[in-house]
Every structure is written in C-alpha cells, then in structure tokens.
Amino acid sequence: MAASVDNRQFGRLNQGGLPAQVAAGKPYGPAVTRRPESPVRGCNFPPFLPVAASNHVSKKSTGATFIPDSDDSDDEDSGYEEYLRALKSSARASEVEPQALDPRDEGTADHWVERHPSLIRLTGKHPFNSEPPLARLMYHGFITPTPLHYVRNHGPVPQATWNSWSVEVTGLVRRPSRFTMDELVRDFPGRELPVTLACCGNRRKEQNMVNQTIGFNWGSAGLSTSVWRGARLSDILRRCGVVRKVASAGGAPARINVCFEGDEDLPGGGGSKYGTSIRLEVALDPANDVILAYMQNGELLSPDHGFPVRMIIPGHIGGRMVKWLRRIFVSTEECQSYYHYRDNKVLPSHVDAELANEEGWWYKQEYMINELNINSVITTPGHDEILPISTVTAQRPYTMKGYAYSGMSPSPPLHAHLSNFFPLSLVREQVRV
Ligand SMILES: Nc1nc2c(c(=O)[nH]1)N[C@H]1C(S)=C(S)[C@@H](COP(=O)(O)O)O[C@H]1N2
C-alpha cells in the first residue's frame, strides 16, 4: 500500500528496518533477499519459539511471549524486544478499544471469537465478513492494527490449538511430511515483512452500483497491511524434495501447482474445503517471500486471521492466502476446491452466473485473478463530503489523502494523478495541491 498513507507510527520501517545489531546478525538462515523498493531492510530475525502458545484458543493463553534462541547475545535480545515493542505500538493497540465477544455472534459457530466492535459487518450475522471504517483505517497509516484488519471468512472460524495443529505436505514430493507448529517455527528460518492484503472484492459496492455482480458489497476498506512472520514455502518444499519437472502426456513439461487447503467444512459444491493453488515457480522463487505465517504484527495470529498458520503471498489477492492451513499438495492439476474455481474470477460483462455454469466459464484460466490489480482511492475528502470554498479556506492548503496499491507485476513505481479523479477545471478552481 502506498500513496499518502502516513508511515509516521511505524518509523522503524521508514528508517530502514531493524536495530543494527539484529540486522548485522549472526548467521541465521540464508541471506536476506530484498526487493529494491521494499520499505523494510534487513528483516531477518533469528528464530523465536513461542512459549506461551498452549492448547487453548483464547487470546490470553496464546499471548505472544517469545524467548529468543539461547545463542543470541543480550544485545540482540534487547534489539528484538525493542523491535517488538515498536511493532506493537506501531499497530497502536493502545489506541484501539479491545476486542470482545460480540452479542451479534451469539448463537453462531463463532460465538467464542473476540472481535472489534467498530468493524462493519457486510454479510449479516454469519459468516463474518467485515471491514474497518475507512477513516479509521487511514488514521492508523501504513500498518493496520490487527483488531481493525478486514476479515473475509467463508464459514466458521476453526477452534484451533497450537499443539495439536500440523500442516501436511504431499503430492509431487519425494519426502511427504507433516510439520507441527513448533517445527515450523524452529526448523525453518523466520521471514518477517509487511504485506498488504486486499480482497479482490475491495470496492465491489461501486461495481455493483454499475452492474450487479454475484459478490457482496465491499466498501473501500477491504484491505489492510500487517507485518507477517513465518516460514518460507520454498524452504519447506525443498525440505520435502519437491519434484520440479514432470512430463505431460504429450512429453512437454507439465505445469506444476502448489495447492493449499484450509480447515473449515464449507457448503460450496455440496461440501468442500476452502482451497486454492499457485504455480510452483511462484512458490519456489525465494524473492517472492511466500510464507506460512504464524505471527501478525508481533503476535500469534488471531482466530479470524488464520490461527495458528496461514499462507501469505505478497502481491497476490487475499483469496489466495489460505487461512487455517492444513494441507499443501503439489500436483499437475490446479486445486480442485469449489472455491478455487468459483471465487476470485472476473468474467466478461455479458457472462452472468447462469451462462458461466452452462458454458464452463468458471474453469477458464484467463479469468482468474491472481496478482493484485492496480487500485487507488481518495479518502480525504470523503465520499459525499462537501468542502466549503470561501475566501478564507481558499487561502489555506488542503491536504488530500488516499491509498494506492498494485500487485506483483514489475511495473514502475505507482503514482496516482489527480486528473484521474477530477475534471481539470475542478482541480484548478477548487482544490489547492
Ligand atoms: N481457509 C480460508 N482461507 C481464506 C478464506 C476463507 O474463507 N477460508 N478467505 C480468503 C479470502 S477471499 C481473503 S480476501 C483472505 C482474507 O484474509 P483476512 O480475513 O485475514 O483479511 O483470506 C482468504 N483465505
């Protein structure tokens, strides 16, 4: 996420990352691969083992108390502690009212999940789909406090426990494996980086006003940015001996996909898990930083965001980042989940749901959304806000604000131009920039 979103509360990212002693660090895992444009430099922490992670699902018992590995120097410990403090306060937890059980969840499968009262519920009682008020999202700047992070759930939140959870890796791998949470934390170098998640339905309300889709009305706050920490998918796949080349029936190399499956039992297609897949090349490229994340903004994941582990695939739509990850399956086929085919598609405007069913449009590769498209929004002035123009206000500058993002494609830096939004005369006469 870029543009006029302030980074003020997360100065550490702006200043270039970590305390020098941590960044200089001991030889923990492979060297950091950085994208030149990344706001974070040197986020290569030593591995930490969450000790307070217990068998309970409540937030208190999964609170993030972390003990650094014993061979860390004291300097590094205090560096990391300081970093964690900065990260947590950057997420302005102290300025956000606490999450709580919400009477609106009574009688649903999510009755035990604590949530932030200000989140705007978009699909009624259940499942929980929500976005923060846009002004609050913007107020907090680059890093969204976790309780205000938008949520997209297709069904109930699984009642997970850290100690009993495991992720299975099977399919085209020489060593099929199952990793416990402790193994994911301990046996793979941790990677930590800020990633913007955006549901590809972000702003669908505006689309629906022009031409009704089959998706619900997202406002323009269906996106959030967190610092995510986890084990790199490429390291895990290599550990399992992933097969890189398979000949197809015609002899040409077949496409290989990495499929991810979540835990919930969902109704789609007569019963299905939430699942989706990405190409093996994307998964294996260490520069893509695809991770199995177990921490968000310095704490273990919250139930709504995938506790204990979820996929994070920078630059991709939120829909590819499977939460409550249970299974990774490497295959020449794409993921067979109903949701992989039915969700996250953009079909030509003449194709409605009926025609899509009749003519098999859901299965056409080219209409699938993987990488985030370019998007920009003016948030100040707000929707329907009237700016008084008088001799007094005309003398003062007015700061417009907004956000913009784009996906993985190697495009030049993102610039949002006012002329995209305003007729030029309006810009000249009414807005000082
Ligand atoms: N298991 C599972 N993973 C899932 C989903 C889901 O319903 N179940 N929703 C997806 C969609 S469409 C989005 S946009 C993101 C939202 O992540 P968040 O709720 O942490 O913001 O999760 C994705 N991963």
Ligand SMILES: [Mo]
């Ligand atoms: Mo989504």
